[in-house]
Amino acid sequence: MSARRRRRAVLLQAACVAVTLFMGVPLYLVTLAALSSRESLNRFPLPLLPTDVSTETLRTFLSSTGIVGSFLNSLTVGLSTVVLALLVGVPAGYALSRYTFRGRGPYQLFLLLTRALPIVVLSVPLAQVFLSAGLYDTTYAVTLLHTALALPTTVLITAAIFLSVPRDHEEAAVIFGATPLQAFLRIVLPQALPGIAAAAMFAFVMSWNEVLGAAVLTLNQRTLPAQVLSTLGDSPLAFRFAGGFALVLPALLFIAVMRKYLLNMWGTTLR
Amino acid sequence: MADIVIDHLVKTYPGATTRATDDVSLTVADGEFLVLVGPSGCGKTTLLRMVAGLEAPDGGTIAIAGRDVTDLPARERRLSMVFQSYAIFPHLRVRQNIGFGLTMRKVPKDEVDRRVREAAAVLELTDYLDRYPAQLSGGQRQRVAVARAIVVDAGVLLMDEPLSNLDALLRLQFRAELKRIVRRVGATTLYVTHDQAEAMSLGDRVAVMRSGRIAQLGPPIEVYDHPSERFVGGFLGAPPMNFVPATVRVNGAGPSLHIGEQVLPAPEHLDPYRDRAVLLGVRAENLEVATVQQPGWLTARVEVVEPTGASVLLTVRLGEHEVKVQAPPTFRVEPDSAVWLRPPVQSLRFYDAETGLVLAGAA
Numbered sequence: 204m205s206a207r208r209r210r211r212a213v214l215l216q217a218a219c220v221a222v223t224l225f226m227g228v229p230l231y232l233v234t235l236a237a238l239s240s241r242e243s244l245n246r247f248p249l250p251l252l253p254t255d256v257s258t259e260t261l262r263t264f265l266s267s268t269g270i271v272g273s274f275l276n277s278l279t280v281g282l283s284t285v286v287l288a289l290l291v292g293v294p295a296g297y298a299l300s301r302y303t304f305r306g307r308g309p310y311q312l313f314l315l316l317t318r319a320l321p322i323v324v325l326s327v328p329l330a331q332v333f334l335s336a337g338l339y340d341t342t343y344a345v346t347l348l349h350t351a352l353a354l355p356t357t358v359l360i361t362a363a364i365f366l367s368v369p370r371d372h373e374e375a376a377v378i379f380g381a382t383p384l385q386a387f388l389r390i391v392l393p394q395a396l397p398g399i400a401a402a403a404m405f406a407f408v409m410s411w412n413e414v415l416g417a418a419v420l421t422l423n424q425r426t427l428p429a430q431v432l433s434t435l436g437d438s439p440l441a442f443r444f445a446g447g448f449a450l451v452l453p454a455l456l457f458i459a460v461m462r463k464y465l466l467n468m469w470g471t472t473l474r
Numbered sequence: 475m476a477d478i479v480i481d482h483l484v485k486t487y488p489g490a491t492t493r494a495t496d497d498v499s500l501t502v503a504d505g506e507f508l509v510l511v512g513p514s515g516c517g518k519t520t521l522l523r524m525v526a527g528l529e530a531p532d533g534g535t536i537a538i539a540g541r542d543v544t545d546l547p548a549r550e551r552r553l554s555m556v557f558q559s560y561a562i563f564p565h566l567r568v569r570q571n572i573g574f575g576l577t578m579r580k581v582p583k584d585e586v587d588r589r590v591r592e593a594a595a596v597l598e599l600t601d602y603l604d605r606y607p608a609q610l611s612g613g614q615r616q617r618v619a620v621a622r623a624i625v626v627d628a629g630v631l632l633m634d635e636p637l638s639n640l641d642a643l644l645r646l647q648f649r650a651e652l653k654r655i656v657r658r659v660g661a662t663t664l665y666v667t668h669d670q671a672e673a674m675s676l677g678d679r680v681a682v683m684r685s686g687r688i689a690q691l692g693p694p695i696e697v698y699d700h701p702s703e704r705f706v707g708g709f710l711g712a713p714p715m716n717f718v719p720a721t722v723r724v725n726g727a728g729p730s731l732h733i734g735e736q737v738l739p740a741p742e743h744l745d746p747y748r749d750r751a752v753l754l755g756v757r758a759e760n761l762e763v764a765t766v767q768q769p770g771w772l773t774a775r776v777e778v779v780e781p782t783g784a785s786v787l788l789t790v791r792l793g794e795h796e797v798k799v800q801a802p803p804t805f806r807v808e809p810d811s812a813v814w815l816r817p818p819v820q821s822l823r824f825y826d827a828e829t830g831l832v833l834a835g836a837a
Contacts, residue, residue: 369559369561371557371559371561372561372563374526374528374548374557374561375555375557375561375562375563376563376574376578377527377528377547377548377549378526378527378528378548378549378553378554378555379549379554379574379575379578379622379626380549380575380578380579380626381549381578382549385578390563393565394563394564394565
């Protein structure tokens with residue numbers, strides 16, 4: 204290996220380490236703080252190793268008003284968003300990948316445009332609509348908003364993944380006696396699962412992290428981020444770390460579970 | 475009876491200016507192996523896909539076993555197909571792949587199992603039934619695709635360039651095997667290829683296609699020996715047929731052909747074409763060649779000598795025209811030396827110099 208190539212390799216490794224630290228250190232610190240006792244948080248200098256593990260902070264956080272409820276709300280909204288976004292988005296993605304129809308290009312652009320609108324701009328008129336429809340302050344309202352926000356990525360990701368399932372496979376299925384629906388369910392869908400898992404992941408994490416819309420659309424049925432946000436100003440430091448930890452953990456777990464479906468997806472082809 | 479009757483089939487793809495298939499009519503008899511061959515873009519695959527029901531014609535009809543299937547979806551046409559890409563399902567095991575057609579048609583489970591094992595035995599896949607396609611070689615995947623097609627016993631078998639993804643040696647092996655299997659199954663077969671050697675070796679009849687039309691249809695040897703137009707002679711055969719422009723002259727002794735300065739006796743039936751330019755067609759293996767001068771033979775200069783083992787392929791220049799000559803393997807000659815050629819009269823074909831069509835009465 205030439206000196207130049209070695210230098211490039213070292214730089215590349217250094218860049219990887221830097222990015223990993225950039226993402227990892229805050230997560231580590233939040234976790235550390237959430238698992239420390241209240242006193243150790245105030246100590247100076249702050250210990251960087253888990254010398255004094257305690258669940259006291261987390262227990263206080265979980266037992267404070269509205270946290271468990273909002274945690275369950277977040278879970279409900281997140282999973283419902285995934286189901287709804289897939290129910291609407293997968294057929295749309297399939298149509299985009301398989302058929303050329305009038306307005307296909309503008310439709311794809313339009314999908315992205317919905318993401319261009321700030322959530323606050325969307326939420327206020329939606330709050331008005333939900334108020335008159337009697338949906339205000341329910342998890343349904345938040346689910347509908349999150350589904351709308353998640354749909355563009357769902358449609359575009361699934362369209363890309365359906366494109367990578369050869370049309371031959373569907374044609375073969377139909378030749379050998381399958382109806383178009385059977386061909387889709389038995390041949391295309393199983394092959395598209397990694398992409399659909401990725402879309403599901405995007406939808407869930409998006410919903411789990413979304414705070415503005417959820418805060419505008421609810422008062423009592425808060426999701427976790429909205430609840431934490433609304434009490435953030437007047438809560439102790441330890442509470443904030445515990446909240447951050449509780450927000451990050453489920454999303455990380457969800458990604459870990461879905462990861463095995465993703466293994467073949469990024470960078471390589473389906474097979 | 476599972477004959478295929480294609481009647482005046484027309485198809486133009488959206489956005490295209492020319493027809494993909496241009497008023498094609500064709501009958502494939504029950505149990506016949508018919509090969510559609512032609513250069514890419516000639517419409518052969520389109521024709522096959524319309525028979526399969528994967529493409530809808532703009533006009534004309536298709537009947538299979540006496541039943542008009544033009545408007546039926548593919549799954550109701552009772553046919554099976556081998557795809558160029560094999561199109562075997564990567565998420566299903568070999569066993570499920572082969573049995574797919576039977577499962578879809580709700581054949582009882584133990585019968586599916588029995589027939590899958592039979593087909594797997596024919597294609598030597600018995601040891602691989604529980605593998606996934608990703609664990610198979612290209613040749614084995616091809617076998618799975620063929621097994622899946624024959625197991626349904628459909629009566630009509632369509633094949634779209636099934637050998638084109640195999641390497642040369644495997645292709646030659648599997649070609650013979652495919653012929654044996656199809657013969658054993660007895661299905662009416664429509665086979666698409668761009669490989670003229672495949673077409674010649676497999677087909678009971680060959681349909682040479684060009685620009686959406688069938689240029690010539692007949693048994694392989696007949697199409698090879700008597701091309702109906704210049705295009706067919708130039709497409710079938712390796713090397714392709716030689717074409718040399720000549721002029722027909724008639725003097726007291728009957729018609730003769732003038733190629734540049736050289737003269738060749740011509741058959742009597744060229745008499746009506748006196749003083750006209752014609753195209754002389756002759757196959758490389760039909761030219762007699764000698765290294766010493768022979769009276770009445772054509773002289774030419776050797777440019778390239780290619781020994782192929784079974785023969786020696788010469789590229790010679792006859793006047794200003796390049797001609798391929800297939801000489802016996804023992805033939806020895808150096809480049810740039812002179813050789814003498816004699817095309818036997820019975821193997822000469824004559825074509826119109828302008829249209830390239832075979833001359834009437836001269837085929």
